[in-house]
Amino acid sequence: MNRLLQDTFTKELPQDPTVENTRRQVEKACYSLATPKKTSNPKLLHVATEMAETLGISKEFIGTHEFLEIVTGNKVIEKSKPYAMCYGGHQFGHWAGQLGDGRAINLGEIVQDNQRWFLQLKGAGETPYSRTADGLAVLRSSVREYLCSEAMFYLGVPTTRALSLSLTGDQVLRDMLYDGHQAYEKGAIVCRVAPSFLRFGSFEIFSVRQDYKTLKTLVNYTLKYYYPHLPKNSKASYIQFFKEVTERTLTMIIHWQRVGFVHGVMNTDNLSILGLTIDYGPYGWLEGYDPEWTPNTTDRQHKRYRYGNQPNIGLWNLYQLANSLYPLIEDAEPLEEILEDYKTNYGLSYLEMMRAKVGLFSKHELDSELLEALETVLQKTETDMTLFFRLLSTIHKNDTPAAAITKIKPSFYTPSALKGTVLTRWETWFTNYLKRVQNESLSDVERQEKMNKVNPKYVLRNYMAQLAIDKADEGDYSLIDELYTLLKNPYDEQPSYEKWFCKRPEWARNKVGCSMLSCSS
Ligand code: AMP
Ligand code: MG
Secondary structure, eight states: OTTTTBOHHHHHSOBOSOOSOOOOOOOSOSEEEOOOOOOSSOEEEEEOHHHHHHHTOOHHHHTSHHHHHHHTTSSOOTTOOOEEEOOEEEETTEEEEEOOOSSEEEEEEEEETTEEEEEEEETBOOOTTOTTSOSBOBHHHHHHHHHHHHHHHHHTOOBOEEEEEEEEEEEEEEOTTSSSOOEEEEEEEEEEEESOOOBHHHHHHHHHTTOHHHHHHHHHHHHHHHOTTSOSSSHHHHHHHHHHHHHHHHHHHHHHHHHTEEOSOOOGGGBBTTOOBOOOSSOEEOSBOOTTOOOBGGGTTTOTTOGGGHHHHHHHHHHHHHHHHHHHHOOHHHHHHHHHHHHHHHHHHHHHHHHHHTTOOSOOTTHHHHHHHHHHHHHHTTBBHHHHHHHHTTOOTTOOHHHHHHHHGGGBSOGGGOSHHHHHHHHHHHHHHHHHHHTOSSOHHHHHHHHTTTSOSOOOOHHHHHHHHHHHHTTOOHHHHHHHHHTTSTTSOOGGGGGGSSOOOGGGSSOTTTSOBOSOO
């Protein structure tokens, strides 16, 4: 890990001249130096070996005490300058001012196989951006971030990654449900990895403060390393930059909708400039298909970040980014055009993605209607999204509607609702669907094979993560490893893990951590 010497971020961007670790407003700087807090009794719980390999970190080194010390913040790698990034953000639709890495400390950059990776310790203690909080993270939220970021990667969803999950040996005080009941929990650190942790809010902060000089420096830096194909530092390249960020954001959200992932806190400080899923907090997975669902208790009332609203919020956030870049471009029209195109492109990409999910690989003008009807009927029987789409691939062209319903029925949470008009609606839907499938040139086997590449068999259901957390809390980390292994091949049949291909058990319906989560982490 001594290759952490390449440090473009700290070398090329302005540094906060104050070096004390005191909370403050940091002006005209992209980062502040910050040293991770010493941990009292660190313990490595899990290492993502594939991620380590990608970084060029050897198995031998992972086994050393030095590795443990580095990923838990006790050892600062020679010549590296750990730091926290300055950013702002719109939270729940309102400008929140300076936020920044309040509990994430960047170790530096590794370049391996021409790919730049930033390493960051989440939960490593206070920084100038910690505001009123402690800079720490607890085991439950760390297990969730660790498992989910890797699971998303294997699902093919653009995401930040994780290298390791550790306990700090320290206790952390949290009010998990925000109901006045504080309790100590085990402290933990995830070593996160990403080509960049820059967010929309990284740019917004300078624009809001009218510090266009730093804004320009940061945009030029981003272009140099992440959009090198764009012409250098001109208005035209800034417009193109915005266009590409828009496209990447759209692609990411299409993937979220495809796998049923609900981010939960799509504030602009949680949207990556590279279109990566970032900051796994009170996220969740759709179980019963429901566009109105949000996992985040803080958002219970307005449901701003509900599943069905993610594309709109993506666009809303892009508007904020466009506003931030405007001072460098001084022409609203091209930005507005890009934002307009997002709407059209989203519609087209969504249709394409949904066609693939139901196994239609040619186009028909009535497909939108067919898919809309499906989204309605899925909710009538409270249908498990993951199970439904996977079981749909087992249907044959020549099945009767009744036979098709029997095949997908295990995905219903309320099979008793399958009567009267609901039954008729399902029968009608399958009659239309089967007719449509009969016009496809693919055989049943070929269609199934293609469908199974876009419809995962296994996702990190909310209750699964909670089971792993409950065991880990008792000192048993086996389920973390089991889920990690399972989710490395989410599209494959894994007979020994068939127990995870099932609906959420009833006990988990309203259990904390299994259905709704607070931001407390
Ligand atoms: P989030 O909604 O988790 O993305 O966090 C929003 C902001 O709060 C970011 O600036 C975080 O760094 C900060 N934050 C969240 N939790 C903590 C914590 N325990 N200590 C310090 N800062 C925190
Ligand atoms: Mg965040």
